[in-house]
Structure formats: C-alpha cells, structure tokens
Amino acid sequence: MATNNVSFRTARTQQLAEALQDARHYTLRLFDYFADAGLDSPLRVPQLRIVNPPLWELGHTAWFAEWFVLREAASSHPADAVGNSLLTKGDDWFDSNTVPHRNRWTLDLPSTGGVKTYCHEVLDRVLDKLSREASVDEALYPYRLVLAHEDMHGEAFLYSLQTLGLQAPIQLTHDEQDYSTPSxxxxxxxxxxxxxxxxxxxxxxxxxxxxxxxxxxxxxxxxxxxxxxxxxxxxxxxxxxxxxxxxxxxxxxxxxxxxxxxxxxxxxxxxxxxxxxxxxxxxxxxxxxxxxxxxxxxxxxxxxxxxxxxxxxxxxxxxxxxxxxxxxxxxxxxxxxxxxxxxxxxxxxxxxxxxxxxxxxxxxxxxxxxxxxxxxxxxxxxxxxxxxxxxxxxxxxxxxx
Missing domain, CATH: 3.90.1580.10 (paralog of FGE (formylglycine-generating enzyme))
Incomplete structure (x- = not known):
C-alpha cells in the first residue's frame, strides 16, 4: 500500500486529499481480490462473525465518509445528519449501527458497479469540499476521522482475505523485514x-x-x-x-x-x-x-x-x-x-x-x-x-x- 509518512492526525488539506485518494484506491484494489474469487456477491461469502460481506464493507466505507463529511453529521445518531444519502437506501444498507451483522448477507444491495460508482462519487465530493476548507483542526476533524476509518477497514479487508484463504497483494504475503536479535x-x-x-x-x-x-x-x-x-x-x-x-x-x-x-x-x-x-x-x-x-x-x-x-x-x-x-x-x-x-x-x-x-x-x-x-x-x-x-x-x- 502506498503511504505517506505524515500522520493522519496532523495532516493538512493537501496531505489529507492525497491520503484519502490513496486509501480509497487501496480499498478498491483489495475488494477486487474478493471479486476475482467470485465473492463480490454477499450470497457467496461464508457467513462468519469475523468478516463482513466485502460488497457491504466497501459501500459502508463510502457511506461513512458521506455521513460525516458530506452530510456534516454531528454524531452517529440518525437525527444528526444533514440531508439524504446519494443512494436512495444508503442509510438502510450501510449504517453499521442500524444494520445487524447477520443481516448484511441478505440486503438488496446495488450491483458491484453501482457500489464502486458510489465510492467514486463520494470521494470526488469529499475532495471538492476539502479543497474549500480552512486548514484548522476543527474543520479537518471529519476528514481525518473518515481517513482513519477507511484505513482500519483496509486492514480488515486483509484479515478477511487471510480468513477466507484468498490471494492478497504480493508484498504482504511474504515476510521481508529485517528482524533484530531479541534482547x-x-x-x-x-x-x-x-x-x-x-x-x-x-x-x-x-x-x-x-x-x-x-x-x-x-x-x-x-x-x-x-x-x-x-x-x-x-x-x-x-x-x-x-x-x-x-x-x-x-x-x-x-x-x-x-x-x-x-x-x-x-x-x-x-x-x-x-x-x-x-x-x-x-x-x-x-x-x-x-x-x-x-x-x-x-x-x-x-x-x-x-x-x-x-x-x-x-x-x-x-x-x-x-x-x-x-x-x-x-x-x-x-x-x-x-x-x-x-x-x-x-x-x-x-x-x-x-x-x-x-x-x-x-x-x-x-x-x-x-x-x-x-x-x-x-x-x-x-x-x-x-x-x-x-x-x-x-x-x-x-x-x-
């Protein structure tokens, strides 16, 4: 995964823009490993308590960014967001607080192409809004939050690839670190x-x-x-x-x-x-x-x-x-x-x-x-x-x- 060494905690406008694009590119790249294995449809994914259907998880990351940045939610409470999701049933599908884990396999989710389009549209709007923000901590808080959230879900995607026995990016499958002598x-x-x-x-x-x-x-x-x-x-x-x-x-x-x-x-x-x-x-x-x-x-x-x-x-x-x-x-x-x-x-x-x-x-x-x-x-x-x-x-x- 391409990363920059600037902490997301203190990243400013341009650094955040680059990191948000990097995170979304990486999430989509990992999702394609599930899709290549035929697991882009939730119905084909084993129903395990330690994984989410990848299509649901992909949509959830975009929805989270839409909720806290585009809809300027003051909290995760349904009444604290402005306006509606870009998707007609976005809140019904992707709000992890209201959609129980066991139900995520049976939702009438959009197609893979539809969820990817949603991801791109949300990111474009987030980046446009970010370009007009003052580079102060209070204004940048929601952007840093959604970046951290997507980075955590990116790692969770890797947990799921390992759990399901699927291929992952080659640089993550082999250990190449130089370990020091224990002391x-x-x-x-x-x-x-x-x-x-x-x-x-x-x-x-x-x-x-x-x-x-x-x-x-x-x-x-x-x-x-x-x-x-x-x-x-x-x-x-x-x-x-x-x-x-x-x-x-x-x-x-x-x-x-x-x-x-x-x-x-x-x-x-x-x-x-x-x-x-x-x-x-x-x-x-x-x-x-x-x-x-x-x-x-x-x-x-x-x-x-x-x-x-x-x-x-x-x-x-x-x-x-x-x-x-x-x-x-x-x-x-x-x-x-x-x-x-x-x-x-x-x-x-x-x-x-x-x-x-x-x-x-x-x-x-x-x-x-x-x-x-x-x-x-x-x-x-x-x-x-x-x-x-x-x-x-x-x-x-x-x-x-």
Missing part, C-alpha cells in the same frame, strides 16, 4: 502521561482522552515480539496440554477449540508450515508469531515465567526512545482490559469505543498491514480475547528485580 530492556519506570493531551492539537480518538498521570514501576520488557521458534518450543514442551499455564477463560476457550497450535499452523513431520493468504509455506523461525489469541499469549507467558505488559508499560517503552525497542510489526496483546480513561465522553462517532468497554482487550502498536500514516504510540486497538484472525502477536515482560 531484554530494563526500564526505570516513572510517571507517564497516559493518553493524548488535550492541548496536543490534531486528531485523537475518544478513548485516548485525555492524558493523565500514571506511575509505572520499573520493569523489563522484550525488545521484540515472541517468534515462531520460541512459540514452537512452548508447543513442544506440552504447552497446549498443560492446563496450569491457562487461565480459566483460556482453558474454556481451548476446550471448545481443541487447539494444539496457533491458527493456520500445520505440522509436516518435524517442520511447521503455515497457511498465508491461501498459500502453504514453511514457517520462518525468526518471524514474530502471528494470529495468536490473548489466551495463547497468556499461556506462553505463564510457561516462560513472564507476563504481558500493561498498556501503560507498553506506551512508556514505545515513547522512551530506546533504540532497541521495536514496534509496528504486529499488533501486540497487552494485559489491560479495554476501559475508559478518567472523564471519558464519546466523540461524534459515538459507537467507536463506548460499547466495547469491559469486554475487549487492548492491543498496542501496528501491523505490517497498517499504513504508516496511522501508526501512533498513543493508539489503543481493542478486540475480543479470542480473536486470532487479526495480525496480532505479543512480547513478554517482567517486574524489574
């Missing part, structure tokens, strides 16, 4: 301003508001993520069979899944292989282990005599400037449940965070599929603990002795 870093701890400061300027998500003082005791953390080779040692030592390593929730999940290795791993004699975007390949020992649930990460840590970092520890390490601490290869599970910061209140996209507090777990960092403009040490990703379709891994941590 342990001792951090002295201290007071951290966890979250985004009110006077920072630019865009911030509501769950980052606002920065508040948090004391972080001294701790030690791995410089890199746990690798496939390290996780294979856990498996070889009976990690999936020894219930003492698993939490009660993890043991319950394991019993229901009958899992004995991470998702997509296949053993061929003494060699592990993995299925990656529909292709079976040898598992690279040096790569970070990916497609790991929170429960598997916790069990590995228990086996290794370690633990997951809290999100405060992770943010402290990421902002420390330590040259050995690397992040951005995979989303990283933390030990922190997804909860609001003190004084939380929802922003215009009211359902972005609030419905998920208390049920989801925080992940930090970014993945190889995350645009560089999106990455931030302040960003709080969040998923259910059992999700392993996302590009997630983990690193271990310990109290400082």
């Amino acid at each position: 342990e870093i001792a951090f002295p701890g201290g007071t951290l301003h966890l979250g985004s400061a009110a006077d920072t300027g630019g865009f911030m998500f509501d769950n980052e508001k606002f920065a508040h003082s948090c004391y972080v005791p001294p701790f030690r953390m791995d410089s890199t993520l746990v690798t496939n080779a390290q996780f294979a040692d856990f498996i070889a030592d009976g990690g999936y069979d020894n219930r003492q390593f698993w939490s009660l929730s993890g043991a319950d999940w394991l019993m229901r899944q009958e899992r004995s290795a991470p998702r997509y791993w296949e053993r061929d004699g003494n060699q592990w292989h993995t299925m990656r975007f529909g292709q079976l390949m040898t598992l690279a020992a040096h790569e970070p282990v990916r497609h790991i649930t929170l429960y598997e990460a916790q069990a590995y840590c228990a086996w290794a005599g370690r633990r997951l970092a809290t999100e405060a520890e992770w943010e402290y390490a990421a902002l420390s400037g330590h040259p050995a601490f690397r992040w951005g290869q995979l989303w990283e599970w933390t030990a922190s449940p997804f909860e609001p910061y003190p004084g939380f209140s929802p922003d215009r996209y009211r359902e972005y965070s609030q419905p998920w507090f208390g049920t989801h777990q925080v992940l930090r960092g970014a993945s190889f599929a995350t645009p560089s403009r999106f990455g931030s040490a302040k960003f709080r990703n969040f998923f259910m603990p059992e999700r392993d379709d996302i590009f997630c891994g983990f690193r271990t941590c310990a109290w400082n002795r």
Whole structure:
C-alpha cells in the first residue's frame, strides 16, 4: 500500500486529499481480490462473525465518509445528519449501527458497479469540499476521522482475505523485514502521561482522552515480539496440554477449540508450515508469531515465567526512545482490559469505543498491514480475547528485580 509518512492526525488539506485518494484506491484494489474469487456477491461469502460481506464493507466505507463529511453529521445518531444519502437506501444498507451483522448477507444491495460508482462519487465530493476548507483542526476533524476509518477497514479487508484463504497483494504475503536479535530492556519506570493531551492539537480518538498521570514501576520488557521458534518450543514442551499455564477463560476457550497450535499452523513431520493468504509455506523461525489469541499469549507467558505488559508499560517503552525497542510489526496483546480513561465522553462517532468497554482487550502498536500514516504510540486497538484472525502477536515482560 502506498503511504505517506505524515500522520493522519496532523495532516493538512493537501496531505489529507492525497491520503484519502490513496486509501480509497487501496480499498478498491483489495475488494477486487474478493471479486476475482467470485465473492463480490454477499450470497457467496461464508457467513462468519469475523468478516463482513466485502460488497457491504466497501459501500459502508463510502457511506461513512458521506455521513460525516458530506452530510456534516454531528454524531452517529440518525437525527444528526444533514440531508439524504446519494443512494436512495444508503442509510438502510450501510449504517453499521442500524444494520445487524447477520443481516448484511441478505440486503438488496446495488450491483458491484453501482457500489464502486458510489465510492467514486463520494470521494470526488469529499475532495471538492476539502479543497474549500480552512486548514484548522476543527474543520479537518471529519476528514481525518473518515481517513482513519477507511484505513482500519483496509486492514480488515486483509484479515478477511487471510480468513477466507484468498490471494492478497504480493508484498504482504511474504515476510521481508529485517528482524533484530531479541534482547531484554530494563526500564526505570516513572510517571507517564497516559493518553493524548488535550492541548496536543490534531486528531485523537475518544478513548485516548485525555492524558493523565500514571506511575509505572520499573520493569523489563522484550525488545521484540515472541517468534515462531520460541512459540514452537512452548508447543513442544506440552504447552497446549498443560492446563496450569491457562487461565480459566483460556482453558474454556481451548476446550471448545481443541487447539494444539496457533491458527493456520500445520505440522509436516518435524517442520511447521503455515497457511498465508491461501498459500502453504514453511514457517520462518525468526518471524514474530502471528494470529495468536490473548489466551495463547497468556499461556506462553505463564510457561516462560513472564507476563504481558500493561498498556501503560507498553506506551512508556514505545515513547522512551530506546533504540532497541521495536514496534509496528504486529499488533501486540497487552494485559489491560479495554476501559475508559478518567472523564471519558464519546466523540461524534459515538459507537467507536463506548460499547466495547469491559469486554475487549487492548492491543498496542501496528501491523505490517497498517499504513504508516496511522501508526501512533498513543493508539489503543481493542478486540475480543479470542480473536486470532487479526495480525496480532505479543512480547513478554517482567517486574524489574
């Protein structure tokens, strides 16, 4: 994916215009991988709770931009938007707040060509309106919001391609990163301003508001993520069979899944292989282990005599400037449940965070599929603990002795 290095949070008018075009081009490109496999029709898409019909998801990204930019919605509440959708039934089809997930397979959606035309028309109007905006944070907020939203859905498209065993852009199917030798870093701890400061300027998500003082005791953390080779040692030592390593929730999940290795791993004699975007390949020992649930990460840590970092520890390490601490290869599970910061209140996209507090777990960092403009040490990703379709891994941590 073509990206620019300017954060979407502070991008100005021209930078936003270029990024919005880039994001839409990329979304359409990924959609074509589903279409090439005959999955442009929702009726042909397996009805899984972790995917959306690609045609619905494509239309939803354009509708979201239309809602918050063109219709100047003050919130995600139906009464807070101006005028009607460009599509006669746009709100009935693509509003994720009013269209239950299970219903997205049976909607009378427009044709693939019709949805693509809608995407192009919305983008053209968004860009025209953006060209006349003042380059100030308040005016640019909805544009930054819809860009972030489309970037997140672009990565979700990749999750779905992996889940459904479909081809993806070649640069994302092979690991070409230069991984450093793992080491342990001792951090002295201290007071951290966890979250985004009110006077920072630019865009911030509501769950980052606002920065508040948090004391972080001294701790030690791995410089890199746990690798496939390290996780294979856990498996070889009976990690999936020894219930003492698993939490009660993890043991319950394991019993229901009958899992004995991470998702997509296949053993061929003494060699592990993995299925990656529909292709079976040898598992690279040096790569970070990916497609790991929170429960598997916790069990590995228990086996290794370690633990997951809290999100405060992770943010402290990421902002420390330590040259050995690397992040951005995979989303990283933390030990922190997804909860609001003190004084939380929802922003215009009211359902972005609030419905998920208390049920989801925080992940930090970014993945190889995350645009560089999106990455931030302040960003709080969040998923259910059992999700392993996302590009997630983990690193271990310990109290400082």
